[in-house]
Amino acid sequence: MTLFRTAEPAAEPVTLADVKAHLRLDGDREDALLSGLIKAARCEVERATGCALLTQEWRLLLDRWPRSNLVVFSIHPVRAVVAITVFDGDGHPTVLDPGSILLDGTTRPARLLIEAPPAPGKALSGIEIDLRAGFGDAGTDVPDLLKRAVILLAAHWFEFRTELEPAARPASFPRGYERLIAPYQTRRL
Template structure:
């Protein structure tokens, strides 16, 4: 099972203005750097929780259907399945129709069940591609506040502790971040 980002989030869950207010910054001199810290913090929070904060499209590659033809998604929250494509050994593609599968979004993680007889892979490595739209929504206000606070804490920590040699900078994460992330971490099945 491999994941690849197809469409990235179009904005961040914490705006530059919000981050500057959090840090009590008035200067615009380091806006570009602060923007990079916000993006890196969001990506870190997403990796640690296995959740997309804002709407993104990911492609899940499978070699074969799992037991019972039920696919638990390794990321979430799942908004929809965009398409499912299978490839044979010659590279010809077959697009499954929505009638061939059902999505259980009410579980954590969300799961996809493919109907028996629909989409028989032919032994091709990565012969199954599932495009899935994930995220809490397309606006920063759609993201739960605990996850937005995690982004703010981490971006502020990196902004304030840029020197590798200080004792405080040696601490990998700010105090309390692990607790904020742990309550939002998606379980693995």
């Protein structure tokens, strides 16, 4: 099972002005750097929580259907299944009828039930599920704690950009960041 993003969100969940206000910065000398840090911070928050903050497109590749025909997604929230394609042994696609699926995209994890799916003929990645995930299209749709985590992280990386850390150590995280994202992380049992 492989899940990857096929289309980035059209915007970021926080604005450049939001981060500049947090940092108490005037002027535009650092705008390019800050914009890059906002995107990096959004990607890190999404990685740490498994949440797509803004609407974006994803593809899940499966070798075969689960025995229960219940597909579980690791990304949250799933807004819609755009297409399900099953490939035969010669690589010819069959697109499934949307009426044959039942999506429960707001639960965590999101689930997709498929009635009597055709078996893939390809041994590897014979099933492609294209989906749309995210809290919405605008920053106002993103939960406030996650927006604050993006701001805090981008600002922290801006403030400590000259610190050199050994390659084996991960990027540093500010105090309070873990508490902001904790309600959105999945519990590992």
